[in-house]
Amino acid sequence: MKQEELLRTDSGNAAFKELVQLLDADLALRDGEDTAFYSQFNGIAKLGHCIVYSLNGTALGCGAFKQFDDNSIEVKRMYVDPKMRGKGIASKILKALEAWARELGFTYCVLETGLRQPEAIALYKKNGYTVTANYPPYVGVDNSVCFRKKLDL
Secondary structure (H helix, E strand, C coil): CCCEEEEEECCCCHHHHHHHHHHHHHHHHHHHHHHHHHHCCCCCCCCCEEEEEEECCEEEEEEEEEECCCCEEEEEEEEECHHHCCCCHHHHHHHHHHHHHHHCCCCEEEEEEECCCHHHHHHHHHCCCEEECCCCCCCCCCCEEEEEEECCC
16 A cells, blocks of 8 residues: 655755755756756745655655745745656645645745746646736746635635
8 A cells, every 4th residue: 555645844854855956957957047047046945834745655746835925825846756747746745735824824825937847837727826927036037937826714
């Protein structure tokens, strides 16, 4: 029987750090010279709300959030091992992040992804996120796509 775990942790977690390194390598390939711009907004030193998804003790995916404003969190650092994509893991991580945000009293999620991540765009649309105007620091960035979702209480 498969043993799934969605661990609530912070950015000090070793598995989270390893998954983020894989994410950053993937994004560097996709974004090329835009990587430096995006990297400045993707630091993990102070992320206090991180999820690590494990199957049978192997960490295969992660996500995190940080407070965006008084009512909203921003979803950050979503990643699933490429060999495990298409199995619903990212949706499980996203739902776990949303549940945690609701418990903390937040009513909205926002996030930014890039046009070079079509799988991410499909994931967010499938999970009820709608495209919204790019928010700072992504205003005027042609590759950025921003999303917003109201959390059901």
